[in-house]
Amino acid sequence: MFRVTREIDFCYGHRLLNYEGKCRFLHGHNGKAVIAIEAEKLDERGMVLDFSDIKRVVSNWIDENLDHRMILHREDPARATLEKLGEPLYLLDENPTAENIAREIFNYAHAQGFPIVECRLWETPHCFATYYR
Amino acid sequence: MFRVTREIDFCYGHRLLNYEGKCRFLHGHNGKAVIAIEAEKLDERGMVLDFSDIKRVVSNWIDENLDHRMILHREDPARATLEKLGEPLYLLDENPTAENIAREIFNYAHAQGFPIVECRLWETPHCFATYYR
Amino acid sequence: MFRVTREIDFCYGHRLLNYEGKCRFLHGHNGKAVIAIEAEKLDERGMVLDFSDIKRVVSNWIDENLDHRMILHREDPARATLEKLGEPLYLLDENPTAENIAREIFNYAHAQGFPIVECRLWETPHCFATYYR
Amino acid sequence: MFRVTREIDFCYGHRLLNYEGKCRFLHGHNGKAVIAIEAEKLDERGMVLDFSDIKRVVSNWIDENLDHRMILHREDPARATLEKLGEPLYLLDENPTAENIAREIFNYAHAQGFPIVECRLWETPHCFATYYR
Amino acid sequence: MFRVTREIDFCYGHRLLNYEGKCRFLHGHNGKAVIAIEAEKLDERGMVLDFSDIKRVVSNWIDENLDHRMILHREDPARATLEKLGEPLYLLDENPTAENIAREIFNYAHAQGFPIVECRLWETPHCFATYYR
Amino acid sequence: MFRVTREIDFCYGHRLLNYEGKCRFLHGHNGKAVIAIEAEKLDERGMVLDFSDIKRVVSNWIDENLDHRMILHREDPARATLEKLGEPLYLLDENPTAENIAREIFNYAHAQGFPIVECRLWETPHCFATYYR
Numbered sequence: 001m002f003r004v005t006r007e008i009d010f011c012y013g014h015r016l017l018n019y020e021g022k023c024r025f026l027h028g029h030n031g032k033a034v035i036a037i038e039a040e041k042l043d044e045r046g047m048v049l050d051f052s053d054i055k056r057v058v059s060n061w062i063d064e065n066l067d068h069r070m071i072l073h074r075e076d077p078a079r080a081t082l083e084k085l086g087e088p089l090y091l092l093d094e095n096p097t098a099e100n101i102a103r104e105i106f107n108y109a110h111a112q113g114f115p116i117v118e119c120r121l122w123e124t125p126h127c128f129a130t131y132y133r
Numbered sequence: 134m135f136r137v138t139r140e141i142d143f144c145y146g147h148r149l150l151n152y153e154g155k156c157r158f159l160h161g162h163n164g165k166a167v168i169a170i171e172a173e174k175l176d177e178r179g180m181v182l183d184f185s186d187i188k189r190v191v192s193n194w195i196d197e198n199l200d201h202r203m204i205l206h207r208e209d210p211a212r213a214t215l216e217k218l219g220e221p222l223y224l225l226d227e228n229p230t231a232e233n234i235a236r237e238i239f240n241y242a243h244a245q246g247f248p249i250v251e252c253r254l255w256e257t258p259h260c261f262a263t264y265y266r
Numbered sequence: 267m268f269r270v271t272r273e274i275d276f277c278y279g280h281r282l283l284n285y286e287g288k289c290r291f292l293h294g295h296n297g298k299a300v301i302a303i304e305a306e307k308l309d310e311r312g313m314v315l316d317f318s319d320i321k322r323v324v325s326n327w328i329d330e331n332l333d334h335r336m337i338l339h340r341e342d343p344a345r346a347t348l349e350k351l352g353e354p355l356y357l358l359d360e361n362p363t364a365e366n367i368a369r370e371i372f373n374y375a376h377a378q379g380f381p382i383v384e385c386r387l388w389e390t391p392h393c394f395a396t397y398y399r
Numbered sequence: 400m401f402r403v404t405r406e407i408d409f410c411y412g413h414r415l416l417n418y419e420g421k422c423r424f425l426h427g428h429n430g431k432a433v434i435a436i437e438a439e440k441l442d443e444r445g446m447v448l449d450f451s452d453i454k455r456v457v458s459n460w461i462d463e464n465l466d467h468r469m470i471l472h473r474e475d476p477a478r479a480t481l482e483k484l485g486e487p488l489y490l491l492d493e494n495p496t497a498e499n500i501a502r503e504i505f506n507y508a509h510a511q512g513f514p515i516v517e518c519r520l521w522e523t524p525h526c527f528a529t530y531y532r
Numbered sequence: 533m534f535r536v537t538r539e540i541d542f543c544y545g546h547r548l549l550n551y552e553g554k555c556r557f558l559h560g561h562n563g564k565a566v567i568a569i570e571a572e573k574l575d576e577r578g579m580v581l582d583f584s585d586i587k588r589v590v591s592n593w594i595d596e597n598l599d600h601r602m603i604l605h606r607e608d609p610a611r612a613t614l615e616k617l618g619e620p621l622y623l624l625d626e627n628p629t630a631e632n633i634a635r636e637i638f639n640y641a642h643a644q645g646f647p648i649v650e651c652r653l654w655e656t657p658h659c660f661a662t663y664y665r
Numbered sequence: 666m667f668r669v670t671r672e673i674d675f676c677y678g679h680r681l682l683n684y685e686g687k688c689r690f691l692h693g694h695n696g697k698a699v700i701a702i703e704a705e706k707l708d709e710r711g712m713v714l715d716f717s718d719i720k721r722v723v724s725n726w727i728d729e730n731l732d733h734r735m736i737l738h739r740e741d742p743a744r745a746t747l748e749k750l751g752e753p754l755y756l757l758d759e760n761p762t763a764e765n766i767a768r769e770i771f772n773y774a775h776a777q778g779f780p781i782v783e784c785r786l787w788e789t790p791h792c793f794a795t796y797y798r
Contacts, residue, residue, distance in 0.1 A: 002498045003529040009391060013279040013294040013336075019178055021185060022334035026353050028279040028294005030390055045418055046494030051526045052420060068288035070279075081347045087292050095179030099135045124296050125275060127184045130136040142790060146678040146693040146735075152444055154451060155733035159752050161678040161693005163789050201687035203678075214746045220691050228445030232401045257695055258674060260450045263402040268764045269795040285577055287584060311684055312760035317792045318686060361578035365534050393583045396535040408657060412545040412560040412602075421600035425619050427545040427560005429656055467554035469545075480613045486558050523562050524541060551710055553717060627711030631667045659716045662668040 003117070004048040005036045008059045010067040014096040017073050026070070026078065033062060033105050034120035034128075049115070058109050066105075071096040098122075098129035106131045136250070137181040138169045141192045143200040147229040150206050159203070159211065166195060166238050167253035167261075182248070191242050199238075204229040231255075231262035239264045267306060269383070270314040274299045274325045276333040280362040283339050292336070292344065299328060299371050300386035300394075315381070324375050332371075337362040364388075364395035372397045402516070403447040404435045407458045409466040413495040416472050425469070425477065432461060432504050433519035433527075448514070457508050465504075470495040497521075497528035505530045535649070536580040537568045540591045542599040546628040549605050558602070558610065565594060565637050566652035566660075581647070590641050598637075603628040630654075630661035638663045666705060668782070669712070671719040673698045675732040679761040682738050691735070691743065698727060698770050699785035699793075714780070723774050731770075736761040763787075763794035771796045 013028035035058050039048040072079055074091045082089060094100050098121045106119035118132040146161035168191050172181040205212055207224045215222060227233050231254045239252035251265040279294035301324050305314040338345055340357045348355060360366050364387045372385035388394040412427035434457050438447040471478055473490045481488060493499050497520045505518035517531040545560035567590050571580040604611055606623045614621060626632050630653045638651035650664040678693035700723050704713040737744055739756045747754060759765050763786045771784035783797040 001531050002502075003531075004498065005527050005529065007525040009525075011293055011295050011390060013292050016178065021183070025334050026279050026292070026336050026348065027277055027334040029277050030296040032391075042493070042496075042498055045415065046496040046499045048498060048528070050420070051522075068291055068293040070292050078348075078351050078353075081351065082292065082344075085344050085347065087344075094175070097175070097179040099137065099175055099181060100179045103135075123184075124277060125298075126140040126142075128138050129181070130138065132134050132136075144692050144694050144789060146691050149444065154449070158733050159678050159691070159735050159747065160676050160733040162676050163695040165790075201690050201692040203691050211747075211750050211752075214750065215691065215743075218743050218746065220743075227441070230441075230445040232403065232441055232447060233445045236401075256450075257676060258697075259406040259408075261404050262447070263404065265400050265402075267797050268768075269797075270764065271793050271795065273791040275791075282577065287582070308759070308762070308764055311681065312762040312765045314764060314794070316686070317788075360574075363574075363578040365536065365574055365580060366578045369534075389583075392539040392541075394537050395580070396537065398533050398535075410559055410561050410656060412558050424600050425545050425558070425602050425614065426543050426600040428543050429562040431657075467557050467559040469558050477614075477617050477619075480617065481558065481610075484610050484613065486610075523543060524564075548710065553715070626707070629707070629711040631669065631707055631713060632711045635667075655716075658672040658674075660670050661713070662670065664666050664668075 001038060001040060002042060002048045003036055003038045004051065004054070005034060006051055006054040006058075008033045008035065008055070008062055010062050012066050012068070012090075012101075013070040014072065015076070015078075016095045016097065017076060019095070028070075029123050031066070031101070032122035032128075033058070033102075034122070035105070035109065035116060036118040037115050038117045039115070057112055057114055058105065061108055062105065065090055066101070071101060098127065099131065102129045102131040106133075134171060134173060135175060135181045136169055136171045137184065137187070138167060139184050139187040139191075141166045141168065141188070141195055143195050145199050145201070145223075146203040147205065148209070148211075149228045149230065150209060152228070161203075162256050164199070164234070165255035165261075166191070166235075167251075167255070168238070168242065168249060169251040170248050171250045172248070190245055190247055191238065194241055195238065198223055199234070204234060231260065232264065235262045235264040239266075267304060268308060268314045269302055269304045270317065270320070271300060271302045272317055272320040272324075274301065274321070274328055276328050278332050278334070278356075278367075279336040280338065281342070281344075282361045282363065283342060285361070295389050297332070297367070298388035298394075299324070299368075300388070301371070301375065301382060302384040303381050304383045305381070323378055323380055324371065327374055328371065331356055332367070337367060364393065365397065368395045368397040372399075400437060400439060401441060401447045402435055402437045403450065403453070404433060405450050405453040405457075407432045407434065407454070407461055409461050411465050411467070411489075411500075412469040413471065414475070414477075415494045415496065416475060418494070428522050430465070430500070431521035431527075432457070432501075433521070434504070434508065434515060435517040436514050437516045438514070456511055456513055457504065460507055461504065464489055465500070470500060497526065498530065501528045501530040505532075533570060533572060534574060534580045535568055535570045536583065536586070537566060538583055538586040538590075540565045540567065540587070540594055542594050544598050544600070544622075544633075545602040546604065547608070547610075548627045548629065549608060551627070561655050563598070563633070564654040564660075565590070565634075566654070567637070567641065567648060568650040569647050570649045571647070589644055589646055590637065593640055594637065597622055598633070603633060630659065631663065634661045634663040638665075666703060667707060667713045668701055668703045669714060669716065669719070670699060670701045671716055671723075673700065673720070673724045673727055675727050677731050677733070677755075677766075678735040679737065680741070680743075681760045681762065682741060684760070694788050696731070696766070697787035697793075698723070698767075699787070700770070700774065700781060701783040702780050703782045704780070722777055722779055723770065726773055727770065730755055731766070736766060763792065764796065767794045767796040771798075
């Protein structure tokens with residue numbers, strides 16, 4: 001079995017609702033998304049999928065949707081204010097935890113027909129969340 | 134499926150009994166324990182478990198039991214001498230290899246009711262052991 | 267000559283005024299502050315300064331002032347709104363670039379009588395700014 | 400269950416046939432092979448396998464066969480020329496992608512009776528391929 | 533004093549003439565160029581120079597001249613053969629050591645009027661060369 | 666000006682006398698020594714000094730003197746006991762802090778006629794000491 005994995009760096013802001021700790025305040029992270037694809041056989045080039053195709057599909061979407069913006073719960077009280085300020089938010093139906101951002105990236109790639117088997121999101125240099133089906 | 138993983142740095146000394154190589158001498162390492170927890174569904178905060186809960190449970194125990202001390206086989210000939218010197222040892226029933234230290238951390242977390250699924254111990258920058266059930 | 271250096275991880279949000287690129291939007295980073303201290307001679311313990319003293323002085327201040335909050339230009343149009351939302355901002359007289367945040371940390375440590383000679387701030391895994399006098 | 404993993408650094412050159420991108424030109428990488436071994440029980444020393452045995456078996460073979468040389472498709476048009484120049488090539492029946500190099504290392508270790516369960520090859524700091532059976 | 537530093541990843545092949553060790557064979561590396569710029573005062577944006585300007589000037593040149601190709605001594609016996617094969621070489625008047633590649637990147641940036649003060653080239657994960665004037 | 670730098674990994678145990686914190690207990694670290702050499706001109710091979718010469722001179726000495734052993738103050742009360750146990754200690758006239766170990770490595774290299782200009786010792790993943798003249 002073959003698996004190829006590519007890491008994609010971006011940065012984002014967020015905060016958590018219904019949370020007691022420091023993460024309830026607006027702040028941000030250098031996220032590192034780690035995308036894994038699997039195949040039983042390689043194509044005629046000897047690849048599961050070209051690393052640059054992972055980049056083209058997933059990295060471009062991250063650049064345009066998550067990178068350098070706030071990722072917020074759709075019901076975050078700060079939402080309306082930040083939108084008035086012209087901020088390009090990315091909204092989730094749930095808290096923008098590492099778990100939910102990992103799933104969001106997984107789901108986008110999967111919906112594009114991309115054979116993703118796992119998505120990790122490093123939120124800090126020592127913590128990451130993984131989503132897989 | 135969701136998994137969250139947190140790395141915990143500490144440092145320790147050890148040595149191996151019945152071993153021919155350099156590891157038979159007292160020396161030490163910067164260990165990095167990597168704790169993984171899994172859940173099928175997230176809680177209402179959007180989390181498998183709060184990263185800071187992993188820290189609270191596992192990191193505190195590591196700080197008080199493994200960090201900045203010698204981890205030795207219970208039958209290590211150096212044990213009595215070091216205890217006389219007032220050294221706060223951590224003793225195992227087996228050799229304090231990366232494998233056994235990984236299991237020791239896993240078992241502690243599991244015994245506390247912590248839903249751990251895997252524990253890794255990086256012993257050097259290029260070598261680690263993983264324990265899972 | 268001896269120098270000791272300690273890295274301190276934290277995370278923060280920011281944005282830049284009068285800037286054309288993506289950094290004009292609210293976002294954030296995992297910052298890594300790198301604090302360097304120098305001495306010609308070591309103290310009786312064999313130290314320039316205890317690594318844990320660097321942590322005590324600088325890391326505590328970072329935790330309470332910069333960590334998990336937005337670092338903004340004092341005249342940022344978002345300031346009033348975010349303060350109304352109860353957000354604990356850290357304000358600078360200038361843009362919160364890596365350069366200015368590095369200087370801010372340097373100046374705090376220096377003002378406390380701390381013999382700092384250089385402060386770096388890693389803003390992303392591939393970019394950092396250094397301030398020294 | 401126990402698993403031990405060791406990383407082995409080496410460097411190599413390669414290029415890909417039937418490929419449109421930049422990888423069709425001769426270039427190279429710092430490869431990092433990551434070798435994983437599993438066992439249900441530890442031996443009397445408390446080990447799955449000694450880290451230095453992984454080094455002895457796999458690292459020596461990598462040093463003598465892959466390190467500091469070109470890894471090429473057996474039908475690469477450059478092969479004859481480079482052999483005339485006295486270059487010590489390592490030839491594959493397929494393109495020398497990260498996927499195929501990972502499998503090559505896996506297969507060598509397995510053929511030596513080595514209980515390998517997975518081999519990763521980091522081709523760049525952000526991309527790796529994994530082979531397992 | 534302020535300094536900003538940016539790391540740029542690329543990969544290349546090379547070999548050394550008049551050298552006894554393994555580096556006399558064609559092979560390659562993941563190079564990491566580290567570009568440093570200094571200024572006494574920041575501009576009105578609070579910057580020494582925008583990180584993305586370093587990328588625009590230096591990274592683009594590296595992409596077009598050094599990335600994914602062989603960097604060879606102008607008198608390398610392999611040169612003629614590789615050119616016949618259509619390989620896009622980058623030629624130096626001296627051996628393509630880490631030292632000389634670091635200087636080459638420094639000189640390019642400097643010749644473009646770029647206020648570079650130092651260029652490092654990581655040749656492997658544990659070795660780098662630095663050039664400065 | 667050219668500088669070449671090489672990192673050398675090893676592991677050791679130590680403890681500090683006359684110290685209040687946890688470092689007064691026997692423990693250990695994965696040390697990373699970082700050796701820097703400078704030259705105004707390169708030799709005919711295009712090198713300050715061959716990276717493998719740094720390895721040959723400094724790394725071999727570290728392997729035989731510091732690696733996998735306790736580094737202790739000559740007057741450490743544990744010395745006699747550990748020597749009776751047959752432990753191969755490395756003794757310093759002062760506390761085995763990162764500062765003093767960095768100087769020890771610097772001094773050895775310098776005494777061998779090695780043109781070293783700086784030696785760093787990473788004691789943990791976030792702390793290092795530097796010695797230079």
